[in-house]
Amino acid sequence: AQSVAQPEDQVNVAEGNPLTVKCTYSVSGNPYLFWYVQYPNRGLQFLLKYITGDNLVKGSYGFEAEFNKSQTSFHLKKPSALVSDSALYFCAVRIRSGGYQKVTFGTGTKLQVIP
Amino acid sequence: NAGVTQTPKFRILKIGQSMTLQCTQDMNHNYMYWYRQDPGMGLKLIYYSVGAGITDKGEVPNGYNVSRSTTEDFPLRLELAAPSQTSVYFCASTPGQAQETQYFGPGTRLLVL
Numbered sequence: 001a002q003s004v005a006q007p008e009d010q011v012n013v014a015e016g017n018p019l020t021v022k023c024t025y026s027v028s029g030n031p032y033l034f035w036y037v038q039y040p041n042r043g044l045q046f047l048l049k050y051i052t053g054d055n056l057v058k059g060s061y062g063f064e065a066e067f068n069k070s071q072t073s074f075h076l077k078k079p080s081a082l083v084s085d086s087a088l089y090f091c092a093v094r095i096r097s098g099g100y101q102k103v104t105f106g107t108g109t110k111l112q113v114i115p
Numbered sequence: 116n117a118g119v120t121q122t123p124k125f126r127i128l129k130i131g132q133s134m135t136l137q138c139t140q141d142m143n144h145n146y147m148y149w150y151r152q153d154p155g156m157g158l159k160l161i162y163y164s165v166g167a168g169i170t171d172k173g174e175v176p177n178g179y180n181v182s183r184s185t186t187e188d189f190p191l192r193l194e195l196a197a198p199s200q201t202s203v204y205f206c207a208s209t210p211g212q213a214q215e216t217q218y219f220g221p222g223t224r225l226l227v228l
Contacts, residue, residue, distance in 0.1 A: 034217075041221075042222070044205070046217070090158070103217070105157045105158040108155075108157055
């Protein structure tokens, strides 16, 4: 069975400071890893994904994530946080299960950027 | 492209009532999904479809039904609403491959009283 863990329900960071939102995964096989962001009263929006190749993935709005196979992690990072980054962030993993590409989402981490 | 659209945005139901949540995508995606989002629980897959005429159960299908008569539309039906179905419902779609991203609709907030 595949699973995704986001160990922090909430992360608080001061504006201008670097931020990290953690994600670890458990799959049998090669994972496809995703980060999505959800703003209040909105659907999820794609941020970035790891498919293969370079372990450092760059995405939208200045975010990046590093795939670490040995630690089975895919942490989301940004060098300098903005107040507008405050939102709910979801990590997701996807592998093929039979004929269907099952996707599993984490429980989400609320990011609060303090002015 | 409008992307994925959902109606209604918000609905209050009485216990035992029925309703259909509408979902339409204009991207010609093969795969469509229905999720429910409960606080602190992430997203749970209710049903999914790999193409017109083909649907299958996800993790939490009880109390729901779906149909996929066209590529564009994937309605979710609640036959006998229960308070446990109070949630925010999201529809999503992908072209079909595992490495492709999901496109989400804006959601439908449902309250069952």
